[in-house]
Structures are given as structure tokens and as C-alpha cells.
Amino acid sequence: MNQKIKQKIAFFILFLSICLVVIPIVLLVIFIGIKGLPAINWEFLTGLPKQGMRAGGIFPAIVGTVYLVIGAVLFSLPIGILSAIYLSEYAKENILTRLIRLAIINLSGVPSIVYGLFGLAFFVIFFNFGTSVLSGSLTLGIMILPIIITATQESLKSVPYAFREVSLSLGATKWQTIKNIVLPNALPGILTGTILGIARAAGETAPILFTVAAFYLPHLPKSIFDQVMALPYHLYVISTQIPGVPDRMRYGTALVLLVMVLSINLIAIILRYQLRKKKRW
Amino acid sequence: MKKLREFIIEKTIFLSGIASILFVLLIFLFLLLNGLSLFKTVNFKDFLLGENWSPVCEPPSFGILPLILGSLFVTLTAAIISIPIGIGSAIYIAEVAPLKIKEFLKAMVETLAAIPSIVLGFIGMVTLVPWIKRIFNLPTGLTALSGAILLSFMALPTIISITEDALYAVPKAYKEAAFAIGATHWQAIHRVILPAAYPGIFAAVMLGMGRVIGETMAVMMVTGNAPLIPKSLLVPVRTLTATIAAEMGETVAGSEHYFSLFAIGIILFIISFIINITAEFFLHRE
Amino acid sequence: MVEKKVEVKNLNVWFGQTHSLKDINLDIYDNEVLTIIGPANSGKTTFLRMLNRLNELQENFRFSGEIIFDHKNFFDFSVQELRKKIGMVFALPVPLPLTVFDNVAYGPKLHGIRDRGKLKEIVERSLRLAYLWEEVKDRLNASAFLLSGGQQQRLCIARTLACEPEIILFDEPCSGLDPVSTAKIEEAMQELKKDYTLVLVTNNVKQAARVGDRTAFFLSGELIEIERTDRLFTAPKDNRTEGYISGRFG
Numbered sequence: 114m115n116q117k118i119k120q121k122i123a124f125f126i127l128f129l130s131i132c133l134v135v136i137p138i139v140l141l142v143i144f145i146g147i148k149g150l151p152a153i154n155w156e157f158l159t160g161l162p163k164q165g166m167r168a169g170g171i172f173p174a175i176v177g178t179v180y181l182v183i184g185a186v187l188f189s190l191p192i193g194i195l196s197a198i199y200l201s202e203y204a205k206e207n208i209l210t211r212l213i214r215l216a217i218i219n220l221s222g223v224p225s226i227v228y229g230l231f232g233l234a235f236f237v238i239f240f241n242f243g244t245s246v247l248s249g250s251l252t253l254g255i256m257i258l259p260i261i262i263t264a265t266q267e268s269l270k271s272v273p274y275a276f277r278e279v280s281l282s283l284g285a286t287k288w289q290t291i292k293n294i295v296l297p298n299a300l301p302g303i304l305t306g307t308i309l310g311i312a313r314a315a316g317e318t319a320p321i322l323f324t325v326a327a328f329y330l331p332h333l334p335k336s337i338f339d340q341v342m343a344l345p346y347h348l349y350v351i352s353t354q355i356p357g358v359p360d361r362m363r364y365g366t367a368l369v370l371l372v373m374v375l376s377i378n379l380i381a382i383i384l385r386y387q388l389r390k391k392k393r394w
Numbered sequence: 395m396k397k398l399r400e401f402i403i404e405k406t407i408f409l410s411g412i413a414s415i416l417f418v419l420l421i422f423l424f425l426l427l428n429g430l431s432l433f434k435t436v437n438f439k440d441f442l443l444g445e446n447w448s449p450v451c452e453p454p455s456f457g458i459l460p461l462i463l464g465s466l467f468v469t470l471t472a473a474i475i476s477i478p479i480g481i482g483s484a485i486y487i488a489e490v491a492p493l494k495i496k497e498f499l500k501a502m503v504e505t506l507a508a509i510p511s512i513v514l515g516f517i518g519m520v521t522l523v524p525w526i527k528r529i530f531n532l533p534t535g536l537t538a539l540s541g542a543i544l545l546s547f548m549a550l551p552t553i554i555s556i557t558e559d560a561l562y563a564v565p566k567a568y569k570e571a572a573f574a575i576g577a578t579h580w581q582a583i584h585r586v587i588l589p590a591a592y593p594g595i596f597a598a599v600m601l602g603m604g605r606v607i608g609e610t611m612a613v614m615m616v617t618g619n620a621p622l623i624p625k626s627l628l629v630p631v632r633t634l635t636a637t638i639a640a641e642m643g644e645t646v647a648g649s650e651h652y653f654s655l656f657a658i659g660i661i662l663f664i665i666s667f668i669i670n671i672t673a674e675f676f677l678h679r680e
Numbered sequence: 681m682v683e684k685k686v687e688v689k690n691l692n693v694w695f696g697q698t699h700s701l702k703d704i705n706l707d708i709y710d711n712e713v714l715t716i717i718g719p720a721n722s723g724k725t726t727f728l729r730m731l732n733r734l735n736e737l738q739e740n741f742r743f744s745g746e747i748i749f750d751h752k753n754f755f756d757f758s759v760q761e762l763r764k765k766i767g768m769v770f771a772l773p774v775p776l777p778l779t780v781f782d783n784v785a786y787g788p789k790l791h792g793i794r795d796r797g798k799l800k801e802i803v804e805r806s807l808r809l810a811y812l813w814e815e816v817k818d819r820l821n822a823s824a825f826l827l828s829g830g831q832q833q834r835l836c837i838a839r840t841l842a843c844e845p846e847i848i849l850f851d852e853p854c855s856g857l858d859p860v861s862t863a864k865i866e867e868a869m870q871e872l873k874k875d876y877t878l879v880l881v882t883n884n885v886k887q888a889a890r891v892g893d894r895t896a897f898f899l900s901g902e903l904i905e906i907e908r909t910d911r912l913f914t915a916p917k918d919n920r921t922e923g924y925i926s927g928r929f930g
Binding site: 116117119120123124126127128129130131133134135137138139141142144145191192195196198199200203204209212213215216217218219220221222223224225226227228229230231233234235238239255258259262286287288312315316317318319322323345346348349352353363367370371374375378382 | 399412413425491502504505521579583642656659667670
Binding site: 205273276278279280281283284286289293297 | 732791
């Protein structure tokens with residue numbers, strides 16, 4: 114009996130701790146929703162900022178973020194997928210492979226601000242790309258590389274080994290086997306990983322601080338060597354750097370960023386769920 | 395022809411495979427190239443243990459002890475808050491929650507992981523900071539405590555999901571054996587499952603703390619950024635990361651100040667390296 | 681005079697420290713059915729995988745000895761060419777995650793046949809040879825996973841046949857199947873031996889007696905005896921062979 118009461122108390126404490134996690138999240142989303150929704154209208158989403166960002170819209174910031182994300186994915190997707198293919202299909206168990214794994218773990222742990230420093234020193238100054246969409250995209254691309262590699266590797270691993278053996282036994286080369294059998298079946302998993310990478314890239318601020326982000330730039334970029342505004346940085350600027358920005362606009366910007374990132378994540382979650390249901394082997 | 399194509403493809407794949415190593419080396423190299431330049435003019439000991447960070451004064455002073463202590467203060471406090479809540483939540487999700495609720499809770503944790511740090515920072519700034527100010531009756535709510543609370547929140551998804559994995563990895567037979575000798579579910583959890591999952595949980599905590607030390611934007615928005623050695627939790631502090639983010643924009647490339655921020659970057663890189671290697675060691679011990 | 685299709689000379693295989701095949705010497709004749717019997721871990725599957733060069737996918741694989749195929753050194757052929765000429769059917773049916781049609785057309789496509797009409801012809805012929813055509817001709821575009829276990833295994837045979845091999849290796853092809861499916865596959869084999877050389881690894885002694893022209897008995901990585909099937913089963917020379925076929929061990 115005593116043990117049963119102990120268990121009840123223990124489980125209640127566990128329940129409280131999960132409440133401490135979940136309730137603030139729900140409140141936060143609702144809070145931003147309620148406060149930000151009044152700001153959302155056509156002009157806010159598609160207009161240029163006015164009066165030193167105290168009025169007008171956030172269109173350039175949305176576009177900037179989209180450009181950055183596209184650039185980052187274009188850079189990291191091919192490298193990430195090929196890298197995962199190397200690790201799961203070609204690599205032998207040796208020191209080099211272990212070093213690669215170590216490097217991936219390390220890349221995923223490097224603080225985002227350190228990526229910012231690296232992007233500044235390497236892309237902006239060393240390669241002389243300047244503060245530009247190019248520098249920012251490459252920096253973000255390296256940052257999301259471990260996400261894409263890990264996800265791809267996992268989905269490659271989930272393709273049964275027997276398929277590879279059968280394909281080879283019919284006279285396929287290794288690459289033909291990968292291209293015809295392994296990759297098509299790993300695709301949904303790769304897509305999920307890529308989407309999560311996109312969400313991460315869209316929400317990060319620190320890596321773009323010194324590599325791309327423009328404080329105030331009320332027009333759209335013309336080339337990859339231009340600076341852009343970006344949503345996360347814009348939120349930072351209007352909430353800490355500029356006095357007198359109406360609250361409505363701050364919450365509105367936060368809401369747009371939050372909805373963007375969370376809906377990208379939601380797509381990934383749904384995709385993964387569908388994938389689990391559909392598995393045929 | 396077929397052979398040549400296969401050869402080219404394999405080489406491309408190999409080069410991509412080692413790209414991660416290349417990037418890690420490049421990051422470290424470029425941090426070193428810039429950061430080490432500081433030590434031509436500044437003594438390393440004065441940098442690491444100097445109590446005064448005033449890079450734009452005449453003469454400038456580059457002591458990062460206040461920043462290290464700031465980071466440490468915020469991180470340790472965040473750890474004290476997030477470790478019990480995180481581990482408790484993970485146990486609840488993995489062992490106690492009914493299946494339907496479990497899926498919902500996992501989705502919530504994933505949502506929290508996805509919220510951009512700048513949004514959390516913003517929310518902290520407009521809610522947490524005024525609350526702290528009012529509750530403790532302070533001149534400002536921008537304090538180490540505000541940062542710690544916010545950061546503990548950001549460490550939670552990492553701690554929860556990795557602890558959960560560690561709990562799942564405990565062989566079912568252990569739990570069944572505990573039930574077989576008449577243990578309650580809770581006894582099975584804290585006598586059998588938790589001890590068996592200990593290395594994984596330790597790794598979870600390490601990685602959670604790694605996340606906290608490296609976090610930049612949120613912490614910068616709520617801690618007040620005063621580069622002073624903190625005497626309590628209720629004063630403004632400045633972390634290593636926030637220093638880089640706040641000051642890089644004002645520096646001239648190639649100046650002492652510029653180099654000093656890279657030197658801080660080296661320290662952060664090394665800390666994250668050690669944390670990740672240790673966590674990895676505990677995660678994959680066999 | 682029967683032609684020697686394959687000559688295996690002093691073949692040794694190791695996986696790490698394990699010596700899996702020891703000094704194997706045997707010939708495979710043109711258009712015969714050679715069955716290989718033996719208890720688990722006797723090396724019979726390793727021997728079969730040697731002929732399709734699948735063993736080398738494992739990192740710790742080493743071998744010594746010589747194999748002659750069509751009077752030429754086995755290893756002078758490219759791996760892909762060799763695997764096309766010596767096809768393999770695995771123990772468990774493994775359809776590729778493609779349609780029925782694409783499963784069978786997979787090999788010919790790899791070997792450069794692009795023409796749709798030609799592919800259709802090959803697919804139909806292969807499916808007929810595997811006694812599967814009548815059952816699947818209306819669902820060629822369905823996923824291969826929708827077929828029953830026995831149908832899947834015959835699909836795998838058709839897939840191997842579509843590569844137009846000279847030798848077909850069967851690795852316990854009926855081990856996961858019910859008696860009716862097994863009978864159908866044996867029927868297909870009887871038909872196939874008119875045009876192909878078959879090597880059948882089986883742990884079903886009765887199946888070996890039913891199908892094999894000659895039978896080899898492997899034990900602990902050694903070839904104990906190889907003989908015409910009727911003779912091996914009626915008058916085995918080695919008493920280990922006798923012990924195995926009469927069911928005393930294995």
C-alpha cells in the first residue's frame with residue numbers, strides 16, 4: 114500500500130514537470146497569436162517598411178529569409194546527401210570514418226554565433242563575397258549540413274540490405290544500385306531532414322548577423338552579392354534597437370516568423386507520420 | 395565508359411563524405427587565424443583571467459573573466475532548473491503517459507525545439523523580464539535569472555528527447571524482471587530503468603548544457619549585457635556569445651577588438667567540442 | 681561428352697578468423713542440376729555466393745584458389761558481367777520495391793535494353809518460364825509486395841531469368857514456402873534445366889533427391905562427397921554422408 118502511494122506521488126511530480134514544459138509553449142503560441150494577429154494584413158505582409166521601420170510592412174525581410182533558405186539548401190543538400198551516401202554505402206569501419214562522424218557531431222554542436230564568426234572571416238572577408246546573400250546562405254548551409262546528413266543516413270539505413278544485395282546480384286554496379294533502389298526509397302526521409310534543416314535556417318539569427326543581414330533596406334536584392342533583410346534579424350532590430358516601434362508590429366513580425374517555422378516543421382512531422390504508415394517492408 | 399563514370403561518381407561521393415571534416419577544420423583554422431592575432435599584443439593570461447572587459451576604452455582592456463563567469467552563472471542556473479524538469483518530463487513521456495497523450499507531448503517538445511531563439515528572446519523580453527523586475531522589486535528585470543529561466547526552456551527539448559531515447563534503449567527484460575519480483579512501476583523506473591539509462595541521461599544533460607552555452611540571441615535580449623563579475627542572480631550579466639553578437643558590428647576588421655571576439659569564438663568552439671565529444675562517448679560506449 | 685561449365689580448384693574462403701570453405705575441388709557440368717546438401721554452417725551457401733561474387737561485399741572476406749568459368753579465369757570477367765551470366769535466387773523472396781513488371785525488367789534495363797517492346801517480350805518470356813505469367817499478367821503494374829510468398833519467389837526466379845544467365849544459383853529457394861508453392865518451383869526447375877545449368881543449395885534432402893542430377897555433400901566447410909544423385913542416396917561412400925541423408929544429424 115505504501116509503495117502504491119509513493120508511486121502516485123512520484124507520477125504526479127512527473128506529470129507536473131511535463132506541465133511545466135507544455136503549458137508555457139501553448140501559452141506562448143496563443144499569446145503571440147492574439148497579440149500579433151491584429152497586425153497581419155495584406156500591406157504588412159507585402160509592403161516595404163516605412164518611417165524607419167515603425168510602419169509599413171515586412172516584405173523585404175520575408176523575401177530575404179526565403180532567399181537565404183533556398184541558398185542554404187542548394188548548397189547543403191547535394192553535399193549532405195552525397196556525404197550520407199558515402200557514410201552508409203561506401204565507408205569502411207576505419208579511422209577516417211570515425212573522424213567524419215566526429216566532425217558531424219561537432220558541426221551540429223558548434224554555437225550558431227561561431228558559425229557567424231566563421232562566415233564573416235571565411236566568406237565575407239577571405240573570399241571577399243562581402244555581406245551578401247551568398248555569404249549568409251553558405252554559412253547557414255554549413256550549419257544545417259549535419260541535420261541533412263544525419264536524416265539522410267538514417268533513411269538510407271532503413272532501406273533493407275537485401276535490396277542492395279539483390280540489385281548487385283543482378284549485375285548492377287554499386288552506383289546503379291544506389292540510384293535505382295536505395296535513393297528512391299530513402300527519399301521521403303531525406304525530404305523530412307531537409308525540411309527540418311530549412312526550418313532551422315529560417316529561424317536562426319546569429320549566423321546571419323555579420324554575414325548578410327541588413328538593418329534597414331527597403332527594397333529587394335538584385336543579385337546574390339546584395340545584402341538582404343531577414344525576418345529573425347528584423348525582429349531583433351525592431352524589438353531592441355529602435356525605440357518607438359508599435360507593439361503590434363513586433364508581435365506581428367514574431368507571429369509571421371513563428372508560423373513560418375512551425376508550419377515548415379509541421380510538414381516534416383506529417384511527412385514522417387505518413388512514411389511510417391506506408392512502410393511496406 | 396561505364397567504369398569511368400562509376401569512378402568519377404565514387405570520387406565525388408568520397409569528397410562530399412569528407413566535407414564535414416573539411417568544414418570543421420576550416421572553422422577552427424579561421425577562428426585561430428583571427429583569434430590568435432590578439433595575443434601578439436595581449437597576454438593570454440590577461441585575456442582569460444582579466445577582470446575588466448572594456449575593449450573600446452583608452453587603453454582597452456580585454457579580460458573575459460566577467461564574460462566567462464556570466465556564461466557559467468547563467469548556464470549553471472539553467473541546468474538546475476532544466477535538468478529535473480527535463481528528466482521528469484522524459485520519464486513521464488517514455489513510461490507513464492498513455493499512447494495518445496504521448497504522441498501529443500512529443501509533438502509539443504518538437505514544437506519547442508523548433509521555436510526560433512529570437513522569438514523566445516522576444517517573448518522573454520516582454521513577459522519574463524517585467525515579471526522578474528516586479529517580483530524581486532529590482533531596478534531592471536534584465537538579469538542573469540531571466541536569462542537562466544529562458545535558457546532552461548531552450549535546453550529542455552534536447553534533454554527530454556535524448557533522455558527519452560536512453561530510457562527506450564533499456565532492454566524490456568530489465569523492467570519485466572523487476573515486475574516479476576513484485577516491484578511497482580515506479581520502483582521499476584527508479585531502481586532499474588533509470589540506473590541502466592544513466593549514461594544516456596548524462597549525455598542528454600551535457601548536450602542540453604552545450605545548447606545553453608552556445609545560445610546567443612535569446613540570452614542577449616534578456617540578461618542586460620553588463621560585462622561585470624556577477625555577485626548574484628539578480629544583476630545584469632553578459633555571456634561570451636552575447637559579447638560577440640553585440641560587439642562585432644562595431645569593430646573594424648583587423649583591429650584588436652575584432653581579434654578579441656574571434657578569440658572568444660575559439661573558447662566557445664573548444665567548449666562545444668569537449669561537450670559534444672564527451673556526450674558522444676557516453677552515448678555510444680560500446 | 682559433357683562440357684565442364686565451371687571448375688573450382690583448391691578454393692579456400694575465410695571470414696576474419698573463420699575458415700569457411702576448405703580446399704574445395706568440384707566441377708559443374710553444362711545443363712546439369714547440381715544440388716548441394718549439408719547441415720547449417722557447412723559452407724554450402726558461402727560456396728554459392730562465391731559463384732555470384734557476393735561474398736566480397738563483406739569486409740573481412742578473403743579467399744585463395746582458382747575458378748575457371750567457360751574455360752576462362754573467373755576473375756577476368758567484370759563483376760557485373762559475371763553476375764549477369766551467373767544469376768542468383770535467394771533463400772527468402774526479396775522483391776525490389778517496384779512493380780511486378782519493373783522487377784523483371786530491372787536486369788535487362790541495367791544491361792542496356794531500353795526498348796519498351798523488347799522489354800515486354802523479355803518480361804513475358806521470363807514470367808512464363810517461372811510459371812508465373814498466368815497469375816500476374818493482369819497486374820504487371822501492381823507492387824510486387826502484393827504477391828503471395830510463393831509468387832514472390834517465382835517472381836525472383838523470373839527476374840534472374842530476364843538477365844539471360846547461363847547458370848542459375850538457388851539458395852534454399854523453398855525454405856520459406858508451403859508445399860504447394862515448393863512443388864511449383866520444383867516444376868519450374870525441371871523445365872529450366874533443359875536450357876540452363878542449375879546449382880541448388882538445399883537443406884531438404886528429399887528435394888535434392890527429387891531434382892538433382894548430381895549431389896554434393898558439404899560438412900564444416902569441406903566437400904565430403906560429390907556423386908550422381910541416385911548413387912549418393914543409395915550407396916554413399918562416406919559414412920558421414922550416410923549419417924546425414926538418413927537423418928542422424930543435421
